[in-house]
Amino acid sequence: MNTRVFAIADQAIVDPITIVPELCTGCNLCLHVCPVDLFLPNDDKGGPPHVLWPGECWYEGSCVDVCPEPGAIRLNRPPATRVNWKPRADLGPCGK
């Protein structure tokens, strides 16, 4: 059986989570609620958690919802799924 237990970050093509170290208090609430368990606690107590398995993110944002420090954690949508909008007035006058 494997006796040396370690983790290697996955090879993701997405970067779902940004943690701002200056704002994060290391409370690990995000880590406790993440359904896919993609964080690991920092080995420095009070340090921000590590994002170990970014590719497994489901983008539902529980980590952002639970964070007590505004702006400390951000969810980044993959650029390939960026959606376009524009003012209604730009489409032209007809239709109403």
Added chain:
Amino acid sequence: MARMAGETPLGPVPWPYPVEYGKTEYQDADVLVIGGGASGCFAAMGAAGRGARVIMWEKAATMTSGAMGSGCDHWEMAATNPCSRVTPEELADAMVRMHHGYNNGISHYIESREGYDRLLDLETYGAKIRDTGDEFRGADFRDDATKFMFAYDYVNRFTLRVWGTTFKRAMYRGAKIRKARVIDRTMGAGLLTEGGTIGGRVVGAVAINGRTGKFTVCRAKSVVFCMSRPTRLWLFAPGATGISEFRPPQCTGDGHAMAWRVGGQFTMLEKSLRGEWSGLRSFPPYSTGNNHNTWYACTMVDAAGRRIPWLDRDGRELTAVADRYRPGPGQKFYMKGGGEPDFPFYEFQGPETMAVEEAMKQGFKLPFYADLTDMPPLERKVIWGMMVGNEGKTRTPVYAAYNDAGFDPARDVLQSYGDGWRSGQFLPQERQFFGIPGGMVNDWRLMTNLEGLFAAGDVLFASDCVGHAAATGHYAGRHAAAYASAHGDVTVDDAQVASERARLYEPLQRTHGVSWQALAEAITRVMQNYCGAVKSDDLLHEGLRGIEELRANEARHLVARNPHDLLRAQETLNVLTNAELVIHSCLARQASSKQLQFQRLDYPEMDPPDWHKFVTVQRDATGVKVGALPIDYYGDFVTNYERHNADYIREQAAG
């Protein structure tokens, strides 16, 4: 020195949790609930409310997990709410007929009859189900006496708009208040049967912990399965595995695989639909301009700003926005979409925008946009503010993100990227389980063919949304508690426990080998090639051979470096087992069926009358056993419900 803060580390990280590979923990319960989503939490509440000692295992974190863990925006089929103008019998009958009989009459009757009771439970535990802040006073869709808000058919009022981001916490709280023991990060991984036999009475289960690797054995008088439907059979997104499917990545259909191994009976798993969501090839659900589900019934406009006409079921144009929310002339009520999008069912068909092909013929220009600026202010606010703000997959990544980036629903239009609510194009062989897929066969107690094993939510055949999960969860929990109280203590088979433990720890035996991602990708290739849009005995047998090859080679060389990897490896092995189950289900139906979206090259006749039945598959000691159940095997709704639920009816009447 601390590693780079809050980022993905570049090298190997020592495991931060205690490693408990060698440990076995024994637990005892009257009722063991496996899966802590909506159905699991309610199963725990239902069973504990009957005095059972309940343990609930959840693979992720109960507070947020499950298919609706982060939220939901509406609750369907609440026929017993005081504003509803339809009966549970009418709704269940409509659901069965819309699907030409291929539906679960039992579970959808339970949903229609008890779903509203579960909403009231949620309110007790702190969820918001009414417009208590009077934000929508005066809206067509609001009832001022109850402050309930409705979606779709505003005349018949059986689908409620809800503040679903408050729901999962309320469910978690409810399970805890009812004294269920909730154990997170613990994956139910195998069933234990009396004497360790296939088809034997279920007497417990085994689990592994995704952080410590600990092996747990629970002896239980009854077990309730509350896990997801199978996923990742045809679709896998390397590099963005978390969004491989519509459902969350931890929803892998573990229950189907666990039950299949010990002789559980399944039906309708031959049905699959062409994929709509996977990875970065599609946009996240409800994040683009559309007019379905969360966005019903938003105005759509073309590139020149012309409105795409809304039509009633007879093709008459509806000019007022309010008419999109009313049944047509001579129609009693309408259901969301009137069935599956490919097969509109006239009797229950609701208003819809002109088909895209017709709009193109009439000169409407691409791209199309959802135009919330055209909607009355309260309709605009309920779609963008409340619905998108409470649907779990949109609250943070769409509602908050677009607002932050400057999207203004009173000024801007949001682009649409496909036909209807689809936002990506997939090949015919890239399939998904969606729109009431197959699952375990159940009786009127929601017990499966295996004595002592009950099923709810997505484990059941023809499962649907959160209301269905919650209602069937509570119901299965009650009946599992009744079963447990009628039976004495159980004994597990030591040889079966030892063999399960060896099977689950197998990927820890090596330091190099095949990754779970490589196996996951390979499974989808076999399924696309041999169990795609068109099927035949030859192709399906080749598929079984492909699955066997993967099992004999890659599956035996899977490697897990830590408990997290071990969980992912076991999920993927369950997907492999589910692929086998689905291929057997396809072999068993020797006829094509339009409603089941099932095309056999060797049996091309569509829906021959002899095959209008539920075809079942299960394993026994000698192989795979094929059977059949009449399409109406569950009998009369009211008679059977009342026969099995006298205690519940009495309790509800007493308030």
